[in-house]
Amino acid sequence: MKKTFYLFNPGRLSRKDNTLKFTPVDDNGREGQPKYIPVEGVSDLYCFGSLDANSALYNFLGKAGISVHFFDYYEHYTGSFQPKEYLLAGKMQIQQTQHYLNVAKRLVLAKKFVEGSAFNLTKNLKYYDNRSKDLESQLTRIQSLTESIGSTTSVPELMGIEGNIRQSYYSGFDVILNDHAMEGRSKQPPLNEVNALVSFGNMLCYTQVLDQIYHTQLNPTISFLHEPGYRRYSLALDLAEIFKPILVDRTIFRVLNKREIQSKDFDIQVNRVILKESGKKTFLKAFEERLSETIQHRVLKKKVSYKHLIKLECYKLSKHLLGIETYKPFKIWW
Incomplete structure (x- = not known):
């Protein structure tokens, strides 16, 4: 079974027969022990350190259908x-x-994305509200905002409602989390530990969605809720709205409330907080476990993983665009 590989260290990636050879390189240019990765076992690569590779390597990856996603130091x-x-x-x-x-x-599709996102956000809050966390004010506010989605007449107006829903939702993080506070959403840069996790997790969700879009006939640059822009796969932003509450936020609640990630796993700088390598590895492990979890699908009548649910969402959108079946966003039913 193919899986995602994460490259944290700077290094050189090359081809050796039908194997990928990754040679880590330290700050002084000294090479470490090479690692060999059979190409048939790779679905995609996530590079968090600088990567030295040539066109021959990318030709090899292209023929093998392997995507490579790049992230900077921050x-x-x-x-x-x-x-x-x-x-x-x-x-x-x-x-x-x-x-x-x-x-x-x-507008029809844009509303569907916001409705699906709002429903799944609400499910998260209800889960904790039923476990002695007082989230009634957030739930009431989101319910009121959700009811206004149907009457919106433009995408910018809809984006405003979506932003207010998110703001109300994120205010509940301070209630859900035991030892950390979000204190409002901050990004570019994130100003505290919770925001650093949200930014990191949202980015992972975005790239997961992008990868699944690639395996369909959809064009990732043509979107409906987010405005298409230069050099941005905006359709992945649309679909990620539905899955961030399920994949990212639930993972954040787990790693912080179970103290799998602690303050020592963050690099706290002036006006910026980022995850250290230890924190990234812990979060990625929990995120991968979440993607691999399975649920009994009510329509397919079989168990499917959360990762496969993303691909199914792409297929549903494709059917809508081709006039085969009206799109209904994925909503948590448990």
């Missing part, structure tokens, strides 16, 4: 190497573009 997603878009189809491109250009059609 954990910002900077870009991806994606193999040739072998699944893109003309009909889908046309329909996706038409749904973006048609204000009414675009």
